[in-house]
């Protein structure tokens with residue numbers, strides 16, 4: 453979906469499609485280098501990371517496997533609490549694997565911090581995190597994110613996998629949702 457179709461719903465575009473795609477190519481080159489000679493399993497966190505996994509994996513110049521997890525963090529409304537429930541677990545055993553968790557955004561960091569320890573407890577070779585976006589001002593817990601696409605201000609954003617009420621995931625860019633859409 454293009455900007456013209458939803459321009460009244462957003463305040464501004466913060467990451468254009470071109471900037472996103474260019475940054476993903478850079479991240480992919482870094483991942484190619486860091487995992488040279490090693491196996492690599494991308495674990496996408498549903499549903500937000502679907503676009504990121506699709507674009508990152510196609511930019512990698514190597515074989516890669518993909519698996520998916522769906523988690524829900526309990527909390528009041530839009531705030532995550534750190535109490536996480538697995539809605540869909542990995543299809544395959546990850547013992548000894550080099551796992552790269554792919555996420556859309558690190559906000560409080562609570563979800564990813566839980567997910568990383570959960571995967572680490574399964575006897576993996578390594579677990580690292582790649583997130584397209586990070587809101588540094590919103591961090592409640594320290595979580596080591598090895599690959600970050602863009603640092604953004606603590607506004608509510610949509611697009612490129614990120615939703616508001618399950619909509620806007622199919623925008624090829626990232627934008628700040630207009631206040632009138634949710635207040």
Ligand code: IMP
Pocket residue numbers: 500525532534555556557558559560561562563564607608609610614615616
């Ligand atoms: P955390 O546990 O606070 O880091 O929550 C992360 C999750 O909250 C992300 O995976 C998103 O699904 C969601 N989220 C956080 N910030 C935003 C936003 O600005 N727009 C849409 N979803 C968000």
Ligand code: MG
Pocket residue numbers: 497498499500501555556557
């Ligand atoms: Mg998410």
